[in-house]
Amino acid sequence: MIETVILKKYASRRLYNPENSSYVTLNQVADIIRGGKDVQVLDAKTNEDVTAFILTQIILEEAKNKNALLPTPLLHLAIRYGGSILNEFFDKHLQDSINSYLQYKQAFDEQFGKWLNMGMNYSEMARNAMKELSPFPGFSPQSGPNPQDKTSKKKEDR
Numbered sequence: 001m002i003e004t005v006i007l008k009k010y011a012s013r014r015l016y017n018p019e020n021s022s023y024v025t026l027n028q029v030a031d032i033i034r035g036g037k038d039v040q041v042l043d044a045k046t047n048e049d050v051t052a053f054i055l056t057q058i059i060l061e062e063a064k065n066k067n068a069l070l071p072t073p074l075l076h077l078a079i080r081y082g083g084s085i086l087n088e089f090f091d092k093h094l095q096d097s098i099n100s101y102l103q104y105k106q107a108f109d110e111q112f113g114k115w116l117n118m119g120m121n122y123s124e125m126a127r128n129a130m131k132e133l134s135p136f137p138g139f140s141p142q143s144g145p146n147p148q149d150k151t152s153k154k155k156e157d158r
Contacts, residue, residue, distance in 0.1 A: 002036065004039065004040050005038070006018065006039075007024065007039055007042070008043075009043050009050055030062070039055075041054045
């Protein structure tokens with residue numbers, strides 16, 4: 001289960017973390033989330049859950065700093081169709097799709113790492129095998145001609 005950090009939002013728009021008795025910025029809240037924890041933000045006066053509003057602010061700040069976060073056509077759809085249709089879509093489909101993508105990506109990354117490791121092991125095996133290969137049949141670099149090899153004997157008889 002993911003740990004949830006409870007934050008308080010004051011009228012001054014400041015966010016307070018009672019866990020460590022300190023004020024936090026939106027960037028610090030984003031860092032908490034990137035660190036693997038969830039946050040819940042409650043209005044200090046009314047105790048209303050304002051988490052979605054704060055998370056939206058974080059996304060908007062990141063979009064402003066990077067000049068774009070969501071493609072313009074998606075933003076047009078969000079404005080055109082409003083909350084009801086999009087809320088249903090986000091709740092039922094988008095979260096599952098993103099979670100599936102993240103699981104797939106993790107599995108792919110692990111498999112790719114195994115392939116790289118296997119390739120490195122294969123390269124070492126190939127180097128060792130090449131040491132024992134000779135361009136001349138019946139001739140070993142360590143011992144000279146192999147007397148039991150008929151192809152090398154036939155060549156000697158000619």
